[in-house]
Amino acid sequence: MDSLVVDHPLAASLLTILRDERSDNAAFRHALRRLTQMLVYEAVRDAPIEEFEVRTPVATTTGVRLQQPPLLVPVLRAGLGMVDQAHALIPQAQVGFVGLARDEKTFEPVPYLESLPEDLSGLPVFVLDPMLATGGSMVHTIEILASRGATDITAVCVVAAPQGVEALASCGHPVRLVTATIDEGLNENKYIVPGLGDAGDRQFGPR
Numbered sequence: 001m002d003s004l005v006v007d008h009p010l011a012a013s014l015l016t017i018l019r020d021e022r023s024d025n026a027a028f029r030h031a032l033r034r035l036t037q038m039l040v041y042e043a044v045r046d047a048p049i050e051e052f053e054v055r056t057p058v059a060t061t062t063g064v065r066l067q068q069p070p071l072l073v074p075v076l077r078a079g080l081g082m083v084d085q086a087h088a089l090i091p092q093a094q095v096g097f098v099g100l101a102r103d104e105k106t107f108e109p110v111p112y113l114e115s116l117p118e119d120l121s122g123l124p125v126f127v128l129d130p131m132l133a134t135g136g137s138m139v140h141t142i143e144i145l146a147s148r149g150a151t152d153i154t155a156v157c158v159v160a161a162p163q164g165v166e167a168l169a170s171c172g173h174p175v176r177l178v179t180a181t182i183d184e185g186l187n188e189n190k191y192i193v194p195g196l197g198d199a200g201d202r203q204f205g206p207r
């Protein structure tokens with residue numbers, strides 16, 4: 001699987017704010033938005049472009065635009081904190097939604113929302129979810145997208161566990177990963193270590 005760890009001092013300092021237990025909900029959301037900007041910027045780096053003619057006030061020149069803006073799919077709740085910033089970078093993008101809550105006993109994702117275009121064939125998709133822990137939630141989302149014809153899927157995460165990376169690599173669907181870090185592992189409650197805690201709770205409070 002193609003994976004990119006965005007290794008940049010500014011990304012690392014924003015990740016530090018996210019990790020710091022002293023960051024309150026507002027500080028956490030703010031840092032997540034700023035870090036998302038860097039992750040999406042890198043996720044788009046190799047996207048196909050098309051050229052078109054543009055007139056400046058002085059002359060005619062060649063401009064570029066994305067051939068096909070990706071569909072943005074935040075995974076609720078935690079992915080909500082990434083979608084506005086991703087959309088600001090790619091304003092032409094359409095947005096779909098998947099809602100999942102991990103059962104904290106079985107650690108399996110429990111779906112509660114699926115709001116997506118019927119046919120995703122030929123459309124690149126960026127799945128936005130800050131946490132890739134066991135990978136169950138991301139693999140579930142990828143299966144939903146693949147069942148609608150998506151073949152070009154990028155998981156944009158902030159913190160990944162090696163177990164989640166392995167789950168994506170072996171899920172049998174074409175997917176690439178962009179993340180700010182691959183952490184050490186998971187604890188007995190399947191939280192990422194050192195991680196940043198519960199990314200949904202840290203933005204919005206407990207559910």
Ligand SMILES: O=P(O)(O)OC[C@H]1O[C@H](OP(=O)(O)OP(=O)(O)O)[C@H](O)[C@@H]1O
Pocket residue numbers: 075076077078079100101102103107109129130131132133134135136137138164190198199200201207
């Ligand atoms: O890789 P996994 O083991 O599946 O865990 C990762 C999932 O857990 C978190 O969501 P959570 O279920 O806590 O829901 P929330 O966003 O509403 O807090 C996170 O945002 C991922 O969706």
Ligand SMILES: O=c1cc[nH]c(=O)[nH]1
Pocket residue numbers: 078131133190191192193195196197198199200
């Ligand atoms: O560390 C983790 C694991 C799952 N979900 C989170 O929000 N954080």
Ligand SMILES: [Mg+2]
Pocket residue numbers: 078198199200201
């Ligand atoms: Mg949560």
